[in-house]
Amino acid sequence: MHVILVPGFWLDASAWDDVVPVIRAAGHTVDAVTRHGTTLDEQVADLVARVDAAPEPVVLVGHSGAGPIAYMAADQRPDRVLRLVYADTFPGPDGGCVNDELPVVDGLVPLPSWDIWEAATLRDMTPEIRADLELRAVPEPERVTSDRFHYGDPARHRIPATVITCEIAPDELAGMVADHQVWAAELVATEELEIVGLHTGHWPMSTAPQELGALIVQALAPRPTDGV
Numbered sequence: 499m500h501v502i503l504v505p506g507f508w509l510d511a512s513a514w515d516d517v518v519p520v521i522r523a524a525g526h527t528v529d530a531v532t533r534h535g536t537t538l539d540e541q542v543a544d545l546v547a548r549v550d551a552a553p554e555p556v557v558l559v560g561h562s563g564a565g566p567i568a569y570m571a572a573d574q575r576p577d578r579v580l581r582l583v584y585a586d587t588f589p590g591p592d593g594g595c596v597n598d599e600l601p602v603v604d605g606l607v608p609l610p611s612w613d614i615w616e617a618a619t620l621r622d623m624t625p626e627i628r629a630d631l632e633l634r635a636v637p638e639p640e641r642v643t644s645d646r647f648h649y650g651d652p653a654r655h656r657i658p659a660t661v662i663t664c665e666i667a668p669d670e671l672a673g674m675v676a677d678h679q680v681w682a683a684e685l686v687a688t689e690e691l692e693i694v695g696l697h698t699g700h701w702p703m704s705t706a707p708q709e710l711g712a713l714i715v716q717a718l719a720p721r722p723t724d725g726v
Contacts, residue, residue: 499580499718500552503530504545505703506562506587507596507643508609508635513561517703520711526718527553533564538595538645545571549578559714561585562700563596563638566647569654569684576653583717585710586664586700589684590647598644606637615700618665622698622705631704649684658690660717662710664702668695692717 501521505513514530521528531548535541549556549571555578560568565587572579582589590596600607612620612628663671672693675682685691694713696702702710 499557500527500529500554501557501559501714501718502545502548502552503528504533504558504560504564504568505530506560506564506585507607507638508631509561510634510636512634513701513703516707517711517714520708521714524715524718526557526715533567533642535642536639537641538567538570538647541567541642542570542574546574549575552578555580557581557583557718559583559585560587561703562587563643566590566596570647570649572657573649573651573654576651576657579657581717582657582659583714584659584661585702585714586662586696588661588682591681591683592647592649594647594681595645596643600638600643602640603637605640607640607643608637609635616665619700621665623701627701627704631701655684655687656689659685659688659692660713661685661691661693662696662702662713662717663693664696664698665700668693 503514505511510532511530518528518530533541534544545567557580558568558572565584566589568582569589572582675685678686696706696709696713698706
């Protein structure tokens, strides 16, 4: 399969450097991308163009703030996306946004101070990993964080999806979806959804890249057909 890896906020394609070899070793082709555009729709359009240019239908893997971007792209190309994989993220509800409360400086959202995050978010984030992320961090355009999600094709719900949850235990997350919580509306509507756990912090490509890569590969494995 052709896998497109989309990094979350403040990250570029290099965030996936230690994950890419794991996926390639399993026989898949991989395109780790850097998001481009100053609005949410521009970044979605850039990703849609990459989906269109891919040699075959793709798997979209979105991390953190890129999860909704991957989902919006899939909504525009449901026939070109074989599976969605969310790395510690989820597709937000129509009309929602990633986070419009992040501090803005001159139209940009810089990487916040570490003290705003909860303990589970920072799990396994050693001083060395934090320093590396600070060094590579790129401020996000304000509108990418606050523009509203919008969808148009119900066929998006037929795209199988895997959530790799890091901060929240998989059973707890599954319970939230089963309760039809408002934020989980798009997960509730997904016809084939699996939730797996990776007990680490919010940046698993840095804290557990081998394990993250293995779970992505697992998500791409063929499923047994009925009656077999």
